[in-house]
Amino acid sequence: MRADIIVIGGGASGLMAAYAAARRAADQGMALQVTVLEKMPRPGRKIMITGKGRCNFTNVKDWNEFSQHISSKASFVKSAFHNLTSRDVLDFFESFGMKTVVERGDRAFPASYHASDVVDTLVSACHSVGVKIETECEVSTLSRDNKGFSLSCTDGRSWNCRSLIIATGGLSYPGTGSTGDGYRWAGEMGIKVTPLFPSLTALVPAGYKADDGIISSFPHHIDRQSPLSGIGEALCGVQLKNVAVQLYIDTMEAGNEFGDVDFTDGGIEGPVGFRLSRKAVKALVNGSKVALSLDLKPGVPLADVTARVKELWTEVDKDPRSRGLREKEKCRILLGKLMPWDLIPGFTATNPDIITLERKGRQDTKVWINLPTIAKCLKDWKFDIAGLVGYERAVVTAGGVSTDEIIPKSMESRTVPGLYFCGEVMDVDSDTGGYNLQTAFSTGALAGRSAADALKDQSPAE
Ligand SMILES: Cc1cc2nc3c(=O)[nH]c(=O)nc-3n(C[C@H](O)[C@H](O)[C@H](O)COP(=O)(O)OP(=O)(O)OC[C@H]3O[C@@H](n4cnc5c(N)ncnc54)[C@H](O)[C@@H]3O)c2cc1C
Numbered sequence: 486m487r488a489d490i491i492v493i494g495g496g497a498s499g500l501m502a503a504y505a506a507a508r509r510a511a512d513q514g515m516a517l518q519v520t521v522l523e524k525m526p527r528p529g530r531k532i533m534i535t536g537k538g539r540c541n542f543t544n545v546k547d548w549n550e551f552s553q554h555i556s557s558k559a560s561f562v563k564s565a566f567h568n569l570t571s572r573d574v575l576d577f578f579e580s581f582g583m584k585t586v587v588e589r590g591d592r593a594f595p596a597s598y599h600a601s602d603v604v605d606t607l608v609s610a611c612h613s614v615g616v617k618i619e620t621e622c623e624v625s626t627l628s629r630d631n632k633g634f635s636l637s638c639t640d641g642r643s644w645n646c647r648s649l650i651i652a653t654g655g656l657s658y659p660g661t662g663s664t665g666d667g668y669r670w671a672g673e674m675g676i677k678v679t680p681l682f683p684s685l686t687a688l689v690p691a692g693y694k695a696d697d698g699i700i701s702s703f704p705h706h707i708d709r710q711s712p713l714s715g716i717g718e719a720l721c722g723v724q725l726k727n728v729a730v731q732l733y734i735d736t737m738e739a740g741n742e743f744g745d746v747d748f749t750d751g752g753i754e755g756p757v758g759f760r761l762s763r764k765a766v767k768a769l770v771n772g773s774k775v776a777l778s779l780d781l782k783p784g785v786p787l788a789d790v791t792a793r794v795k796e797l798w799t800e801v802d803k804d805p806r807s808r809g810l811r812e813k814e815k816c817r818i819l820l821g822k823l824m825p826w827d828l829i830p831g832f833t834a835t836n837p838d839i840i841t842l843e844r845k846g847r848q849d850t851k852v853w854i855n856l857p858t859i860a861k862c863l864k865d866w867k868f869d870i871a872g873l874v875g876y877e878r879a880v881v882t883a884g885g886v887s888t889d890e891i892i893p894k895s896m897e898s899r900t901v902p903g904l905y906f907c908g909e910v911m912d913v914d915s916d917t918g919g920y921n922l923q924t925a926f927s928t929g930a931l932a933g934r935s936a937a938d939a940l941k942d943q944s945p946a947e
Contacts, residue, residue: 489940491634491649502932505932509934511615523662528607540599557912564931592918694712703875716834720828729743732777733774759880767883798819820833888911
């Protein structure tokens, strides 16, 4: 089987690369066959689960702001972004009939909020310019000779092409087909791959899981499925709005974020948790100690919080309805005035020092409610981080094919002519908010266009 350009991987970057290559060829009057080889029964499986099934397919910030959200070398993405900006991506989908909406934070979605519309549009765009999409076609090995590339698939077929685009994605959510094959091939061709680690993932506090069940596949990897401890049960499901979170690496402050935090079956995640997870995971993997501190009263100094806690305690204590209540019950009422009710069990379980029991003889135990400690814990609720949820539920893979090995203006390998990379397989990853898909589209479009341009002056495939 033969094509002029083969794209391995029918995900976001691969479909865009194939479209861009075939579009460019058509615009230049070249008869090039562009074929996508996708191992899953349908293309775009990962796109289907993006944005909780709604697919936040881009972010329409301009480059200056957009680039702030790229965690790795942003300058590498600049040419690709300018070749296909986020506004261009919006126009691309609109031009193929998909209505779009832009929400808070410049995040763009299909107006239907169905990720399937994004996949369908990409597939129809590809078909409109003659791209062939071969599904259930898993490439297992590839090699290069002076005519181009030879590929073998697990179904026994083999393919030849003049130019090859590797768009196999990362390692996260392997059930979508992304199992990291591109890294292996890059390594086999002598192309450097930087260390890989899961990013945009849950951080698991110490004691959150029943047995801190670290499994060996990745350092500090804690299986999301492993059962929760009592503390985990108490916190799981709590969502906190507008909190400040500080990240500590080996007791030094290494980052801070403001926004929303979710406690889930994995641990601490949500927008703020995710934003801090990249640095945290990297530090854990390097053997550092990682901790998070939640400030539930950001913007209010500790002295004021302490005064407020004391004031509220006096109110609770004096309230006639408190008559006859035990101290612990009154403490719960006090905490209810300071935080959402569903947070109280988890807050109390993780901050046992807010209540002191003083034994006075056999029968008598005096209970002290430590008001300054409550205030301190509201401002500095510490979690030592035991581990992370791995690729099985991480949103992206950090690390990958080194950007030093790729020409940013074309996405072509510096050492293997005719070989291109795009999307998450490269050492490029970003925040949540549509940045990752935009990067996949931009780098895909540039790789496709460059691959077509490079074949312009060469004789067609036999
Ligand atoms: C749960 C979740 C939610 C997300 N939400 C968003 C969001 O809302 N917005 C956003 O911008 N980003 C989001 N992302 C990130 C985004 O989906 C990825 O960064 C993006 O899909 C990467 O595109 P890609 O083309 O590089 O790789 P993928 O989309 O992973 O595509 C790679 C393709 O290659 C195929 N493949 C792999 N190996 C082979 C092989 N040997 N032979 C043939 N085919 C192969 C795979 O089957 C797959 O289809 C989310 C990710 C996850 C996991």
